[in-house]
Amino acid sequence: MGRKIAVVLFNLGGPDRPEAVRPFLRNLFDDPAIIQAPGLVRWALARFISRTRAPMARKNYAIMGGGSPLLPETEKQADALRADLAVQLPDDEVKTFIAMRYWHPFTKAAAKAVKAWGADEIVLLPLYPQFSTTTTGSSLAEWKRHYSGPTRTVCCYPFAESFVSAHVDRIMAAHEQAGRPENVRLLLSAHGLPEKIVEAGDPYQWQCETLSAMIAARVPQEWDVVGCYQSRVGPLKWIGPATDAEVERAATDKKNILIAPIAFVSEHIETLVELGEEYRLLAEKHGAPSYTRVEALGDHPDFIAVLAGETLAALGMAGRIRSCAGSRLCPTGATGCPHADVVRTAGHAVSLAAEEEQARVV
């Protein structure tokens, strides 16, 4: 008899209506992975920041009709993934579950639904391609608070071949749509992080920058390619360069700007409003000859193929956690990486190869 396989998709969640903006922000800022302060201080800060930030955030959500499109976009990905896996695992029953961190459907509800369904295998699959303690790390901790049985985890897949090719495909399609301008500067924009989180060992920035180099190697070599970080929040120093400063610089340099999100895989406030509206105005103001926003991956077939491939490899692995490299891919200093801190010895390389071999056999 076939297995019942639950694939749990982690994502951030977004407010579905104007009244949800403030409680959504409160949940976000009350997360110890986002604000590292003692419980009571964090609780008070979360109430304060959500109250002061909500009016501005509500205005931005109003541009998208009052709420975030993140859930419907995630549902499309979940449906496409289920359909792909149903073909590849004809003897099993596969169901996808959405576990959002800060708004409905919450991780707690997803854990309850997975239990009620009686899954034989559970694969935790973040819709965050790069691992950060603030995103996937936070979702994993939340999952563990609500589910105690065995699971298989995909921690990250920033260098998966089809993930890189899906990005290049979206970028070249946007270039085509812009009328194939010359003198291009491609901005690869990721959500930023406070510097102190990276200094504490979070591998996100390293994964974003390595991915940017991989994309840069595959686009026309006469293009300028710059990695940058958007969506800074609060008074702390964030990693840079900042996307708005890079948009301004590219516009002043009279470059045709192509701007692609590399850490968000769905359209939402950060792509539609920040990249789509705010930075477009900034580019126009500073005299850019053109500004073209590259679409998020959404349900691009190559991206869905990565999600399916990672799920299949996770089902076939000997261990409980994998990255797109099979085993740990982060450098040894990245203490935030959820893999045990293995030193890259010859022995480790052998076990890595064995896991990859196993992944191919599945």
Ligand SMILES: C=CC1=C(C)c2cc3[nH]c(cc4nc(cc5[nH]c(cc1n2)c(C)c5CCC(=O)O)C(CCC(=O)O)=C4C)c(C)c3C=C
């Ligand atoms: C790669 C993904 C993300 C990282 C890393 C991340 C870190 C991070 N975010 C905030 C604060 C906010 N993020 C907000 C929205 C938001 N963030 C992500 C992804 C990452 N965040 C997504 C997908 C979204 C959109 C949700 C939606 O509405 O669809 C917001 C809310 C919007 C706003 O008020 O600007 C805040 C606030 C911090 C502080 C942080 C790292 C410490």
Ligand SMILES: [Fe+2]
């Ligand atoms: Fe965020």
Ligand SMILES: [Fe+2]
């Ligand atoms: Fe890692």
